[in-house]
Amino acid sequence: MAISADIKLERLSGFSLDVSLTIPNNGITGLYGPSGSGKSTLLRLLAGLERGGPSDSVVIRSDEDTWQNESQFTPAEQRGVGFVFQRQQLFPHLDVQENLQFAIRRQHTQDSTDAGQVYEWLNIAPLLRKQVDQLSGGEAQRVAIARVLLNGARCILFDEPLGSIDRSARSKILPYLERLHRNLQIPMIYVSHSLDEITYLADTLYVLDAGRVTLNGSMLELSASLELNAAEGETASAVIACRVARHDQQYGLCELDFEGAPVFVNAQLYAPGEQVRVRIIARDVSIATTKPASTSILNIIEARIAAIELDTGPAALVRLERKGQCFLARITRKSLDTLNLVIGQTVFAQIKSIALLTDIIP
């Protein structure tokens, strides 16, 4: 189910939302922006939990019917849209199993996801007999997600689902979400103010600021965009997609294939052939104009300079492209001039350290 929305809304407080967006019919669409940028309001409008005032213009369509325009409004319970809230959404007077049954009894679609499958994906079985107040934050969110899946939602909206979970539990639940991402054929919208979570999960990205979409496009392309990273300074980074090639048992390394170039990471989690996302921090990347012959650095990738952004300080951000995928290098302006780097030039990027995204997210 694809969803399109055209929203112009104003609040007495001065907050306004003016967005127009299309959610593709599968994959995860990330909605990123600072607090107060309108992410949550947008999500609540899509779900039918809010409808805007009489002077606002809200038009929301799914590919089957119109949910909201000037003359009609489909209430939340009839939209078939699952919603995972930030916290405390399980019914406290029911235990875990009864919470799930509540959803099963009210299924939106008949061809719902197989319950056994959902239990396995989210590891629900050990929690079934528990009371809601016995669950940890991460467990409660897993149950909440299972409840939405068992409900047969045709689209799932996540409103900062990891926002109130401590950092160590967060890294445990992200792989569960990634598993859903790989297995479900329904669209999901993931709202967060954590760029880490978004880059880990999203395929498409919308960046929201003060109620406006400031950036929109494919996650992998945008992750290396200079606009998104210019303000990040020392922490500027990009995400690339690689395929697991093989495990090197002797040295405990995993060899990935990045558009034909070998990349070594310290991870044994994934099986050969699997797609993984890798984050490269811009300050860990240096540039050489000729292929370094003897160096301790393992990862040397041939790439083309696609763009250069000068910093106000001594640094410059260089966008490097290899067969359509991009990453960033943060070098000094002095090196930029000494090496005479120009756009279009082919260079060798030496990457000091690379980590799989699962390892980075704290």
Place this chain on the structure above:
Amino acid sequence: MIDPDLISVGITLKLATITTLVLFVLATPLTWWIARTTHISRYLLEPIVALPIVLPPTVLGFYLLLLFSPNNEFGQLWATIFGRPLAFSFEALVIGSVIYSLPFYVQPLQVAFENVRQELLDAAATLGAGPIDRFITIVCPLSRRGFIVAATLAFAHTVGEFGIVLMIGGNIPDETRVLSIALFDHVETLQYQRAHLLAAGLLTFSFITLFLVYFSNRTRQSPPFRRGIE
């Protein structure tokens, strides 16, 4: 021949039970609306509901008596439909009691309703539960204690009312002579022994009721024992 005081006990219990049931049916949706609406009329409705707490019962009784009298259109309409006048009848007592006990039902329930978190209702809605479904399956169970306190207070308060009953019900044996009126009669005719019996009975009943209400509130504030050992 049954003791007339026992008949009064019967009338009182019947009145309190019917009043509580009527409040359950009529005042529950009203309370939900007051607790959830952002509409401005809430600020008018809340003080109206609370009026019986501060008004002398005789004021309310006086206006109701005028309304119920066969000279009034409402009183006339009632008499036409049901074949007998409303004033000084058991039905009049029920209407009066419902109005008089309304705040004692609405207020504790309103607090319970307001404590039901919006996220739970939103979650239920996105899971496919419509407004009535949400009210029955989420709001009611979560407000269980609120219902118990509201019903108990409304019941007990109806048992104890006097002024409004005297105004609109009069003192008709077998029909409107409730306990408090019977007590008043005994005092007037200097039958202190019988008055003592009724007064002590009402006092004990009221104390036990309030004790139970406060006791159930106490257990709500401290978490269940189970959580202490987890």
